[in-house]
Structures are given as C-alpha cells and as structure tokens.
Amino acid sequence: MSDLDLTRFSINQMTVKQLTLPELATACRELGVPAVGLWRTPVQEYGVEAAARLVRDAGLTVTTLCRGGFLTAVDADERAAALADNRRAVDEAATLGTDTLVLVSGGLPPGAKDLRAARERIADALTELAPYAEDHGVKLAIEPLHPMFASDRCVVSTLTQALDLAERFPAHQVGVTVDTYHIWWDDTAPEAIARAGVQNRIHTFQLADWITPLPEGVLNGRGQIGDGAIDMRQWQGYVEAAGYTGSIEVELFNEDLWARDGRQLLAETARRWAENVEV
C-alpha cells in the first residue's frame, strides 16, 4: 500500500474482527496502517496490559476505545453497575494510551417510552463519569446512533442531541463522535458539526457507508466505503471546516465483510478510504 497516503487513516478493530489482535498489529505494520480503534471485549480477552504493549511495540496509535455508555438504567443497582463498568472502560482507555472513549448511550429500559427522561439519566451519569475520565486523561465522545437504534441501543439519535448533552460539561471532558453512518440523512447535522467544532468537541470522526437492504436486526449492515449513498468527502469537508484535523477511522459491521480474509479486507478498506477522502 506504499502508494497510498494513510497518515490519517485508522482502522477500527470491529471492521476486521476476524483478525486476532496480533494479526491486526502485524497486518497494520505490513500495510502501513498507522492507527487503530480498539474494542473492549477483544482487548479484555487478550489482556488489557498485553494489548497495550502489543500496539505500542507495533508503533500503532490507538485513536479510540469503543465503547462505554449504556447509561439509561432506572434501577439503582443496574445504574451503579453501568457506572462501575464505565470507570473500567476509562481505565482501559488510559492503559491503551488513547484519549478518546466512545460512548453509546443505551436504549430505553424494558417497557419505557420516555426518550427525554432516558437522555436525562445519561446526563446524570456523565456528571459522575466525566471528572473521573478527566483525571485519567480520557475524553468521552457521545456517539449519536441512527434513529433506527433509538429504542434498543441509543436514545441519542442526532448530533444536536449529543451536543445538547455534551455542552453541560467542559469540552475536554465530553464531546461527540461524528460517524457518517448515523447522521448522513440529517440535514441539520452540518450545522451541528460546525457548532461542535467551535467548541472543540469533535473527539473522533468515523466513516461507514449506507447500503440497503438492511439485514435483520440492522446492526451489521454497514457498507464498505464507496459502496453506498454517503458522500464521504462532503462530510470530511464539514468536520475539517469545523477545525477537525485528527484521524479518520473506518468502523464497519458487516457479516459479508467478516466472512472474508481479514488482511485482504484491511487492504481493501485502506484503499477505499484513500479513494474516498481528501488526503
């Protein structure tokens, strides 16, 4: 891949989840991929300290850790457990050497119908988590998820909602994740990106393409960059006009892609990234 400028490319571990962490590190080194976004479960399985050593020895930057969150519980014990788990996520991010923990807020509790109240519980939880994160050198990045996840995964559906939450805290504690997959349909998102940029709250910028038909459960239907309906350069333009200069991470969940050879998929993803962003 020596013909490509991958300086700002980051591969999210989930995109190539068929690779073990050592396989991922090796493939990144051989293909010239400089950065990775990591996920907690595979990192925990490998061992957090060992994973930190592995990526450090491979010369990889860790752009993000995915993910904390799921902070909408009403039950006091569940809420306490979620907060404890999020503090562990902050610890893991610090150990891995990344300053960005992505938060997926959580859906409605069983039987609940009040999205606004659920969002308020997230704000409550952040009051405890944000200072803890700051103490560990970690910023929280609230990720709005596509409205099709509003009931079961994330009650924060737009960048504006994410910013409304983030703005209750200092920008170095809480910002947002801008992921094309979740916001591409939203004609108010460019304005929200500008607002986030002025406040230095764009903590990470992620790409996935929108393809249809969506699979059952809709979680694993993200398209390879360039295969779908999203104009990546346009969204890159919005975040860069808002002052974002960091990595551009590709995060795909897709059963068809996962069925393929992981190293080849990583190479394809790097090439698609380079073809679809302005480097």
Next chain:
Amino acid sequence: MSDLDLTRFSINQMTVKQLTLPELATACRELGVPAVGLWRTPVQEYGVEAAARLVRDAGLTVTTLCRGGFLTAVDADERAAALADNRRAVDEAATLGTDTLVLVSGGLPPGAKDLRAARERIADALTELAPYAEDHGVKLAIEPLHPMFASDRCVVSTLTQALDLAERFPAHQVGVTVDTYHIWWDDTAPEAIARAGVQNRIHTFQLADWITPLPEGVLNGRGQIGDGAIDMRQWQGYVEAAGYTGSIEVELFNEDLWARDGRQLLAETARRWAENVEV
C-alpha cells in the same frame, strides 16, 4: 365492539391486507369501524369505480389514499412517467371520495448521493402536481419516512423537511402526514407539528408502534399499537394541541400480523387503538 368509541378510528387497508376489499368492508360494518385508508394496488385490482361503490354502500369514509410520490427521478422519461402516475393517483383519490393523497417521496436514484438535490426534484414535481390535485379536490400529504428509508424509499426523513417542502405551496394543496412510526424518535417533531398545525397542514395522523428487532429490509416491522416504544397519547396530544380533529388511522406493515385471521386482527387493532388514544 359496541363498547368502544371508534368514531375517530380509521383502519388502513395495509394493516389487514389479508382481507379482500369486500371482506374489509363487511368486517368494518360488523365491528363498527367507520373509516378506511385505501391503497392503490388492491383498489386498482378490484376496480376503482367498483371500490368506490363498495365503500360508499358500506357507509365507510375513506380517510386517505396511499400513495403517490416517488418523484425523485433524474431521467426525463422516468420523471414524466412518475408525474402521470401521480395524476392517476389524484384521479383515483377523487373517485374514491377522499380528499387526502399520501405522498412517499422516493429515494435516491441509483448511484446518487445528493439528498438535497433529490428533495428539490420533489418540489419541482409538486409545482405541477399540486394545482392538478386542487382541481380534483385532493390535498397532497407529504409523509416523512423514518431515516432508515432515506436512501431507497424516501429522502424526506423529518417532519421539518416535509414542511419545508409543503410551505412552498398553499396549505389546501400540500400538507404533511404525521405518522408516529416515522417521527417518534425526533425531539424536534413536536415543534414541527405545532408549525404544521398553525398552517392547517396536518392532512392525516397515522399510528404504528416501534418494535425491535427490525426484520430484514425493515419495511414490515411495524408493531401493533401498544406493543412498542411509542407513547401514542403523547403524539395525539401534540397533533390535537395543533388543532387536528380528524381521523386517527392505524397503518401497520407486519408479516406476523398478516399471517393471522384478518377480521380478528381488525378487531384487535380497534381495541388497541381505543386503549391507546384519548377518545
């Protein structure tokens, strides 16, 4: 069902599509259901004039005809064909005796990535269609569809976007469809409903509940009223505070419901409706 006040209930034909049109008319009469929303394809198969006679003889009000739209084509021939088809839809609505034609705007043409340009083509098309509809006593009701349909079915994803289009025309020509399924996640929708109400642009109010997991293709995953995450009374409150006093139509697309006995499903839907709205 004589214990229920169904005065404002309307059953959309698709909810019980296992029933033929005569079966639907008979079941409505027997169950005390006063109104139906009809769909073009089954009506055309039965014959538009014959369908009009059937529902008139059964004493049924036709609240809406679904649907016109699909107005995003770039190709001149495709655009002309879409306009001609929409004029036929207006004619059919007039024949059936309803004053409301629901419009599903259409998705992105193959390979296109520009949602804004697609929305402008809808506005262009409405410039031709809206006066034609007025001449036939029919109002067009732009339906924002959930953002998960933005690429392949409807580039109008929010009530605000629908109103931005509708406001280019007089309210008696173009208004909006408020359907809980498509907008329930949107915290800006209540304000948009108020805006629509002031302008007399709420041309129909439809209910479906939000349940997960979504099925493959996501089209036929709408939940029976009361089974999901949507607070129906809250949305009824918004449209009524905005001055809406018309029928409240239930429109479900759901394979599990379609596999059941249609008459029993209609009875269940009427009961669920009465339990979940304020009559």
